[in-house]
Amino acid sequence: MIRATGATGDLRLHEFRSRIFKNTRFLRVWLPPGYDDPQNSGRYYPVLYLNDGQNLFESSTAFGGVEWGVDETADRMIREGIVLPMIVVGIDNTGKDRMREYMPHPSMHPMMLRVKGRRYPDFLMKEVMPFVEHTYRVATGPENTGLGGSSLGALIALYTAIARPGVIGRLLLESPSLWASNRQAIKESRVVRIWPEKIFLAAGTAEAGNAERSRTVVDDVRELAAIMRRAVLSENRLRMVIKQNAEHTESAWAERFPEALQFLFGT
Numbered sequence: 001m002i003r004a005t006g007a008t009g010d011l012r013l014h015e016f017r018s019r020i021f022k023n024t025r026f027l028r029v030w031l032p033p034g035y036d037d038p039q040n041s042g043r044y045y046p047v048l049y050l051n052d053g054q055n056l057f058e059s060s061t062a063f064g065g066v067e068w069g070v071d072e073t074a075d076r077m078i079r080e081g082i083v084l085p086m087i088v089v090g091i092d093n094t095g096k097d098r099m100r101e102y103m104p105h106p107s108m109h110p111m112m113l114r115v116k117g118r119r120y121p122d123f124l125m126k127e128v129m130p131f132v133e134h135t136y137r138v139a140t141g142p143e144n145t146g147l148g149g150s151s152l153g154a155l156i157a158l159y160t161a162i163a164r165p166g167v168i169g170r171l172l173l174e175s176p177s178l179w180a181s182n183r184q185a186i187k188e189s190r191v192v193r194i195w196p197e198k199i200f201l202a203a204g205t206a207e208a209g210n211a212e213r214s215r216t217v218v219d220d221v222r223e224l225a226a227i228m229r230r231a232v233l234s235e236n237r238l239r240m241v242i243k244q245n246a247e248h249t250e251s252a253w254a255e256r257f258p259e260a261l262q263f264l265f266g267t
Contacts, residue, residue: 009033010031010035011029012031014026014027016128018123019127021101021123027089027092028090029087029088030074031136032075033078033079035137045085046139046145046265047086047087047144048086048088048146048265049091049128049129049148050090052090053089053092056070066254068254070257073258074261077258077261082262083261087132093153100114102120103180104184105117117156117159124147145168146170147168148173150253154177155177157172157173159185159188162188170265171264173200175204175253186227189224189228200241201240201241202240203242204248204252205243206247243256
């Protein structure tokens with residue numbers, strides 16, 4: 001275990017070997033203020049698991065040098081009593097294998113036939129979650145378990161919540177790559193009966209570089225939201241945000257993270 005020095009609060013890095021993916025990555029575990037205080041020794045905390053862990057806490061490891069600021073945001077909102085004290089676990093991607101691991105279905109555009117995303121739910125629930133629950137004081141059950149990500153990281157989070165109903169109770173989907181594999185995620189969503197208790201779904205109007213493609217991104221997000229609403233997800237269970245002029249960037253996701261965190265884990 002390595003303690004990160006460039007983060008706000010207590011961020012611990014664990015080198016983590018996966019038997020399912022047959023590779024190694026870091027898990028970045030951020031602990032809430034007061035976690036190690038003696039008076040909290042019997043306290044158990046909800047957990048938010050986020051994909052692309054490199055981009056969450058430190059600009060030195062983040063894509064393009066821009067981080068989500070998860071540590072600063074969570075620290076401030078916990079201290080202000082806006083959200084519950086919680087643990088945040090960043091699950092690193094593996095660089096060159098990121099696309100394969102985050103895509104559950106073969107794709108023609110881009111050409112990606114040997115995908116590994118169907119293994120992701122087992123990777124999360126049989127490897128990552130047991131390790132975190134064994135190492136830290138974690139409150140279990142769907143109401144205490146969140147999962148999220150952005151872009152393909154959001155796509156695989158959505159797939160995982162659908163593939164293992166009743167495990168994930170809080171779902172964060174930022175700019176999800178719903179176009180992937182001929183919009184297979186949207187098709188699968190239409191037959192889902194059990195959705196997480198709370199879902200934060202967001203995109204910007206300038207996601208794709210040109211107006212027409214950006215519009216299809218927003219249309220896909222609106223369609224997914226409509227499917228969820230038909231499944232009787234009320235306003236207090238589903239929050240959809242379409243941000244004017246927001247792009248497909250870490251800074252856009254960082255900007256929306258406080259609202260997402262409050263909606264998913266608010267006091």
